[in-house]
Each structure stands twice: as C-alpha cells, then as structure tokens.
Amino acid sequence: MPIMSPANVLDALSQDWPEPPHEALASADSHRRALVDPLLLALERGIANPTGASSEEAMLFAYSLYLLAKWREPRAYPWVVRWLSLPADAPFDLAGDVVTQDGARMLAGVCDGDLTLLKALVLDRQANEYGRGAAVGALSHLAAWAEVPRESVVEYFLWLAREGLEREPGHVWDCLAVACADIEALAVFPELRRAYDEGLVDPQYMGRSELDEVEAAPRGDTLRDTRERDAPIDDVAEATSWWAGFATSRRDPREPYRAPPKVGRDEPCPCGSGKKYKKCCGA
Numbered sequence: 001m002p003i004m005s006p007a008n009v010l011d012a013l014s015q016d017w018p019e020p021p022h023e024a025l026a027s028a029d030s031h032r033r034a035l036v037d038p039l040l041l042a043l044e045r046g047i048a049n050p051t052g053a054s055s056e057e058a059m060l061f062a063y064s065l066y067l068l069a070k071w072r073e074p075r076a077y078p079w080v081v082r083w084l085s086l087p088a089d090a091p092f093d094l095a096g097d098v099v100t101q102d103g104a105r106m107l108a109g110v111c112d113g114d115l116t117l118l119k120a121l122v123l124d125r126q127a128n129e130y131g132r133g134a135a136v137g138a139l140s141h142l143a144a145w146a147e148v149p150r151e152s153v154v155e156y157f158l159w160l161a162r163e164g165l166e167r168e169p170g171h172v173w174d175c176l177a178v179a180c181a182d183i184e185a186l187a188v189f190p191e192l193r194r195a196y197d198e199g200l201v202d203p204q205y206m207g208r209s210e211l212d213e214v215e216a217a218p219r220g221d222t223l224r225d226t227r228e229r230d231a232p233i234d235d236v237a238e239a240t241s242w243w244a245g246f247a248t249s250r251r252d253p254r255e256p257y258r259a260p261p262k263v264g265r266d267e268p269c270p271c272g273s274g275k276k277y278k279k280c281c282g283a
Helices: 006-012 022-030 032-048 055-070 074-085 090-095 098-110 116-123 129-144 150-164 171-182 186-197 209-216 221-229 243-248
Strands: none
Touching: 006 022, 006 032, 022 032, 022 055, 032 055, 032 074, 032 090, 055 074, 055 090, 055 098, 074 090, 074 098, 074 116, 074 129, 090 098, 090 129, 098 129, 116 129, 116 150, 129 150, 129 171, 129 221, 150 171, 150 186, 171 186, 171 209, 171 221, 186 209
16 A cells, blocks of 8 residues: 555655655555656756756656656656756756666667657757767667667667768767667677777777677677666666765765766766666666
8 A cells, every 4th residue: 555645755755865765656656547647747947947857846756757767758758858858967967877877778768669769869969968869779678678679779770870870979879889888789789890990989988898798798698688777667766866965965966976987887886886887877
C-alpha cells in the first residue's frame, strides 16, 4: 500500500533531501496512473524556463525524468528530446549532470522503439553537444537491450561515421566511438580509425586502443558488459543515489558536480565515486 498520497509525493519530490526519498519514490510507483500527467507537466514547465526554474521545480523535473523513464512512458519521449535539444548549457542549468549520467538511458527508456526523434537529435547542430551524445548513447543502449535490431544501429552508426556527422571535432564523435565499442560495431571501426587520424575523436576521452581491445575480445563479451552496466532504469532511488554526496557538500541540488568533459575513459571519475569514468559519469 502507498505510504503517501499523490499530492504528498509531488511535494516530497520537489524538496532537496540528504538522501533519496525512498518513501516518496515507492509511493510514486503505487500512484503511477495518477502521477504521469503531473510529471509530464513538470517536464513541460521546466523546459519552458530552463534557466529560471526554482530549485523546487528543478528537483521535481529531475525526478520526473527518472520516474517516467523507469515506467517506460512514451509520452515523455518528445519532452526528454526537447530537454536535451536545448542549446548551450540550458540542459545542465535545468538538471545538472543528469544529462551525462543518465540522459542516454532516459531517452532509450521512453522512446518505445521510435528512433525518429533520437536520430534528429544526433544531427541537430543547434543542440547541446552532450544532448547529441546522449542520443547516440541511447541508440547503443537499445541495441544492447535487444529492443531494436543491433544490425540496424550498426548500419546507422556507419552512415554517421562516413557522411552523417560534420567532419569537426566534437563530443558527438567521442560518443559515437564509445557507442560503437560498447555494441561491438566492428564494421564501423575502420571509419572510426580514420576519424582518429583526422582528429575528430578525442583520444583522451577514449583511446583508439580500446577498438583493438574490443576486436580481440571474444564476440559478445563487450556487448554483455554493456547490457549489464547500462541496464534500463528500474530503481530510481539507486539511480539517483549519486546526488546525495553533492547535497552534503552544499552544492546547488540542481547543479551536481560537473565532471570535466574530456576525462579519459579509464581515469578515475572526478565525481568521487571510485569508478572509472567510462563506467560512471562518462557511461
């Protein structure tokens, strides 16, 4: 039985807590039908005023993202895309490092197999580069989860590497290299090596030797690791537990520590989790 009413859940999820609000999140699952529309409205309001949202609005916005992704709510799909399509630093202004930590899993969770908006975001040069990267990551997650044919994602990644992406260095290229390694998209590796030669992929973000490692590993091992590491969001308290340390350090709850964008994938994550960057904020 739910402990809290829908109204009390919304109030609790608008507050800054020193740890995840377990009772509110458990009650939210019980009130899913009643809460979907208010959570969608929270996304709409946040996106309408990303730099002017109050701390309460920003907290509810972030929890709405996680809950709707957990519930695999397809009506959230266009709103998540709109959030990650905001220009400059607006996505971070609204939700901090949720963009890089879980933006890809959120997109994959709510798209319901429709890749149209995802692919449009990948190519949107007006969008925040980390939002574009999240869209690339979402495609690799969907392939790893076997929710879309892996072969079709590999084919799309090959098109991106050959002609779809601008031939300019940027985070979307870094994410494409990571995504191809994660799903063993070996057909794309020659084009990625060419991209390294042209300076399009930052070797400090992912070294080209990681392509060699994936090629040398038994087929299926890397894909299995990706599936286990980047599984769909199914526990919001666990998925948001990384917020707690930021709250106790008196940072603005909307702005958790933002990891430097070019940390090496095998280096310790600057967020302090103790994990390698590629398995934490750089996932």
